[in-house]
Amino acid sequence: MKTGKKSRSGARRGVFTLAITVALLVFVLPLIYGIVMSLKSETQMTASTHQLLPQSPATVKYQGKDLELYDVTIDGATRTLAALDKTRAKTTFVDPSNLSAPPIEWAGNWRTLKQVTKLDPHWDNYPTAWSTIAFPVLLKNTFVYAIINTFGVLLSSSFVAYGFSRFNFPGRGPIFVVVMTTMILPTAVTLIPTYTVFQALGWVGTWLPLIVPAFFANAYNIFLLRQFFMSIPMEMDDAARIDGANPLQILYRVILPQAVPALVAAGLFNFFYCWNDYFSPIVYLAGKSGLYPITVGLGLFQGQYSTHVTLVQAAAVMSCIVPLIIFFFTQRFFMQGVVVTGVEK
């Protein structure tokens, strides 16, 4: 009785899991589409008949020529034959399994026949897209931007978070409220004067406007790190202080080593934010194609190469690889960070 119930609920769980798997496949369908398209040949993309997978006509060598294969029904039996001579009224075939046999004549339009295709992924789309879009330059730019920016954010935000979590100073509460309020400020409202100042400094057209502000901390990371720092017992600070450490030394020797998970989470958020950033680079780097990150390069590529769908999709897939790999190895830290910023406020 009990085992019967168990196996029934096991079956229900299996069905439920299967249903969720189908939902997942639908959810990621555009990604699968992008990958599949990136492997198709350009001729297949422009062909009138639509094929789902990267396919090309299957052929067989016959007297030095490549013959295309078709499914032909002769006398009620369907056979796969190679077309030797194609005309509208009749087609001459040879049998690919017995090429020395005499050719077979078939009365009918060969265009009505189903062509036999084979799976033919065009991996070479990737190197082509790689060089067409100058991917190494874009990749390098994105990495430099994301890494320097993340370094700046972590350095400054851990300072500020340490200040808020460990020192009592007048106005601490209200100032922290102001920190949190900056989260709801749209970028646009500060952008024009900031842009004007950066232009006056000669920074527009360089990475400086994207990097320098990172060294002044931001609300999300201050919050995330402060939450974590507050969970580290004060006794550890006190012990270090008795040993004669000053607050800066305490931060670097006691707090930060304890806070590695939070630093990793904050760092990842910021890294991916930069990797994804499109708006700031097009504002500040407009026209400086040698400095573009992947996002901007990809956006332009989509505009200019819209007829080369396969290459555009290959470039789009390439741009996902680094974030997806990093995510796979760090997801635990990552999700914890999402929870801290999202739930605890």
Place this chain on the structure above:
Amino acid sequence: MRTRALSLKTWERRWGYLFIAPWVIGFLALYLMPMIASLGFSFTNFNPATPEKTVWVGLENWSRAIFADKEALASVVKILSFIPICLGMSFISAFVLAIVLNSKMLLGKSLYRTLFYLPTMIPLVASAIMWYGALNAQTGWIDQLLATATGLPLTGQNGIRWVDSPSLIYVTYSMISLWGVGNTFVIFLAGLQGVPTELYEAAEIDGAGWWRRLFRITLPMVTPVLFFNLIIGVIGLLQYFTVPYVMNNGTGYPNDLTNFVMVYFYRQSFAYFNMGYGAVLAWLIFILGLIFTAILFGTQKRWVYYAGEKR
């Protein structure tokens, strides 16, 4: 002894201010002063190409945006129509996903959490490109899947024209936004896991069914999470830019419907360099966000449930 205590206080104050100094400097230089300056800019005709011609124009830009320039007002209306559709779809999907991924019925929960989160990691520009292809009425897979699933002729000539149809475009863009649903469902998931199990047990003893428990316990318990994410979500969407810009280069296609306020702000400020006018549009975005935040804070007592707090 007294002087020692006092000096400790001073010591703490000094170090405290020192450590928060980077933020304070950043706040003044990158937030507060630019915001005020931006308001000042909105009363001028500043154009960085011809800075010497800058003059004070008073409220001209403001009256232009609010009364004369139909495009400006329309761009605000467009984003305000898009936000409820987009956030509605995102929150409902995130909530359903969180329930599913928290369910005892699902085998291999952590694997599915990772996989459903995965599209969130794809750069928005790349997801716009992939969706753009997948939604194509001729060769896209979405229409083909629908055609196969329903048996209706929904491909080619009869295909659903997701990116061209004015009546569908906001739904289409919201679908693309669903790929960013990862953070929201992770947060809801944490919210669900934070609901004390005694509540469910008590409700079950009282004979409450699954739906009743969902609406009476689960939903109220995650309202604080919803509250915060609603604010962040609206502020983010008021600045919705990347997807429309990548999909149609900011042309507003179809029927100018995707000429959202941020797209228009970008065009005025960084294509035409009408920065005085752009500052007005930026302030409009800010004011909209402020009004919305104020409404949410004003009504939070009625619908946000904080555990352990007297109602």
